[in-house]
Amino acid sequence: MERMKLLIAEGTEEFRIALMEALRGVYCVRVSGDGQETLEAVRQFKPDLMILDLMLPGLDGITLLQRAVEGGFRPMVLATTSYQNEYVLDALQKLGVGYVMVKPCDLRATIARLADLSQRIN
Numbered sequence: 492m493e494r495m496k497l498l499i500a501e502g503t504e505e506f507r508i509a510l511m512e513a514l515r516g517v518y519c520v521r522v523s524g525d526g527q528e529t530l531e532a533v534r535q536f537k538p539d540l541m542i543l544d545l546m547l548p549g550l551d552g553i554t555l556l557q558r559a560v561e562g563g564f565r566p567m568v569l570a571t572t573s574y575q576n577e578y579v580l581d582a583l584q585k586l587g588v589g590y591v592m593v594k595p596c597d598l599r600a601t602i603a604r605l606a607d608l609s610q611r612i613n
Contacts, residue, residue, distance in 0.1 A: 494519045495609060498538035500529040500555075501571070502547050509598050510542060514605070526550025533559045538566050539612060540605065543588075545572040545579070553579070556586045567608045571596050 497518035501507035504524060511522050521536050523529040526547035533541070533555075545552030552570060559565065565587055572579065573594040583591055589608045592601060 495539040495612065496536060497521070497605075498523065498529065498532055498536055498541045498566070500524075500526075500532075500541060500547060500552070501544045503544070506596070506598075510601065513598060513602055524548075526552070526555050530555050530558055533564060533566070534562065537564065540608060541566045541568045542601065542605065543568050543570050544594075545570055546574070553582050553586070556583075556588070560586060567612055569601070569604055569608055571601070 495518050497514060497520050499507055499510050499520060499522045501510065502524055507522055507524060511520055514520055521532055523532050526549040529547060530550060543552045568588045569590045570583055570588045571592050571594050575593060589611065590604050592604060
């Protein structure tokens with residue numbers, strides 16, 4: 492069985508590397524630390540799952556997801572954010588985000604939530 496494709500779009504380099512190292516044996520993993528780069532990766536890599544930092548430099552996560560959806564692409568997303576309010580949560584719900592975690596995120600908890608989202612796909 493082919494491994495699911497995971498795009499890790501995380502602005503914090505240390506957390507991005509830790510996620511990549513923990514998950515690369517389970518998923519086919521690509522990483523990005525910039526919003527514009529992430530949007531291009533979504534279009535080319537076509538991930539099944541994304542871990543998406545909403546505060547990426549270059550292009551924020553909500554705008555990135557809006558553009559991806561407009562382009563006909565909708566991966567299962569686990570969003571991470573240090574800032575949440577009603578607007579952000581409403582926008583994420585409309586964009587079909589599967590789960591939202593408040594930063595700082597625990598590595599094991601993030602991996603567990605990603606596994607839950609993987610099960611939803613299957």
